[in-house]
Structures are given as C-alpha cells and as structure tokens.
Amino acid sequence: MAPADFAAMYQRNRGPLLAYLNRMTLGDHALAEDLVQEVFLRAWRQADSDPAILRPWLFTVARNLVIDRLRARRARPVEAAGADPDKLSDETDLADRVVAVRSVRDSISTLAPDQRRLLFALYYQGDTPSELAATLNVPAGTVKSRSFAARTALRRALGSLAP
Known part of the structure; x- marks a missing residue:
C-alpha cells in the first residue's frame, strides 16, 4: 500500500476506530x-492486505488488543507497594453489587405494601420494634411477628430469583 493510500485509510478509519475503542475501554x-x-x-x-476487508480487520485487531490488555491486567497482581494496607479497598465486583441490589429491589416489589413499609421502617429508617408498635398502635410482639413474616416472604422471593 502506498503511503498516500495508507494516510487516506488512516483518516477514514481513525475516528470510528477511536470511538469504538473508547467504548471498549470504558472511556x-x-x-x-x-x-x-x-x-x-x-x-x-x-500493507499487502485486501482493501475490501481492511476495515473489518482493523476492528477485529482492535477488539483483540483490548482483550489482550484485559488478560494481561488480570494476570499481574495489583501493586500496592507503599500503600497503607488499612486503606486498601476491599470492595467486591461492581457488577455483582448491581445484580444483588436489583434482585433485592425486584423481590421487595413483590411484597405486600404493609410488609414493604414495615421493612423500610425497621431496616432503612432504623426504627425499633417498640417505636413502630407505638406508631402503629399495636403490641411490640405483633411488630416482631409481622417483620418475621415480611422477612420470610422476602427470602422466598429472593430464592425464586436464584438460577
């Protein structure tokens, strides 16, 4: 391929290839x-490749390079030299957290409205069973039994989402 032809091919494909790789590398x-x-x-x-198949070939090479970079990162341990071990993050994979949150939200939506309100008050607002009993004008034991029933229903709903 002549240098002028290569330059023209570069100008035609650089923008779309860069946009593709930006998406592949998450920005x-x-x-x-x-x-x-x-x-x-x-x-x-x-340079002696067939120009008709050059663009798909460029994108295939780009995809393979991204995969190679990801594999190389996974193969090498993260260096933490000089870092304070107490400050190192111990977070789980973000995708796992998103799936877990989505599963809980979907399961909560299957509960009765009274059960949702009760669990929200107990676990999100931090109300105690005694406080809820006073608010609902029922005995504390009733709040405890209702919360048990709500947790059981939630556990059942979460279990039905499991593969």
Missing part, C-alpha cells in the same frame, strides 16, 4: 489512543 481515552496506534502499526505491517 479510557489514553488507552484507546494507544490501541489505535497499535492497530495502525499492525495495518502498516500488513
């Missing part, structure tokens, strides 16, 4: 730029 623009350069370096080395 890490610097990494996306590096990967674009790597893709075009490989294209330069494969």
Whole structure:
C-alpha cells in the first residue's frame, strides 16, 4: 500500500476506530489512543492486505488488543507497594453489587405494601420494634411477628430469583 493510500485509510478509519475503542475501554481515552496506534502499526505491517476487508480487520485487531490488555491486567497482581494496607479497598465486583441490589429491589416489589413499609421502617429508617408498635398502635410482639413474616416472604422471593 502506498503511503498516500495508507494516510487516506488512516483518516477514514481513525475516528470510528477511536470511538469504538473508547467504548471498549470504558472511556479510557489514553488507552484507546494507544490501541489505535497499535492497530495502525499492525495495518502498516500488513500493507499487502485486501482493501475490501481492511476495515473489518482493523476492528477485529482492535477488539483483540483490548482483550489482550484485559488478560494481561488480570494476570499481574495489583501493586500496592507503599500503600497503607488499612486503606486498601476491599470492595467486591461492581457488577455483582448491581445484580444483588436489583434482585433485592425486584423481590421487595413483590411484597405486600404493609410488609414493604414495615421493612423500610425497621431496616432503612432504623426504627425499633417498640417505636413502630407505638406508631402503629399495636403490641411490640405483633411488630416482631409481622417483620418475621415480611422477612420470610422476602427470602422466598429472593430464592425464586436464584438460577
């Protein structure tokens, strides 16, 4: 491929490829730029490729480079030299947290309105059974038995969502 043809191909494909890699790298623009350069370096080395299949090939190479970077990150342990071990994050995977929150929300929506209000007051607002008993004008034992029934119903609803 002649240098002028390569330059034209670069101008035609750089923008869409960069946008694709930005999405693939979750907005890490610097990494996306590096990967674009790597893709075009490989294209330069494969200059004798058929121009009709060049664009799909560029996107396939880009995708494979992102996958290779992710695998390389997972293979190497995170360096924490010099960091205070007490301040290191112990968070679980964000996707797992999102799924768990969504499951609880879906399960809570299946409860009766009285059960939802009771669990909300006890676990979100921090009301005690005695405070709720006074508010609802019922004995504290009734609040406890209703909360037990609500938790049981919630547990059943969560169990029905399990695979």
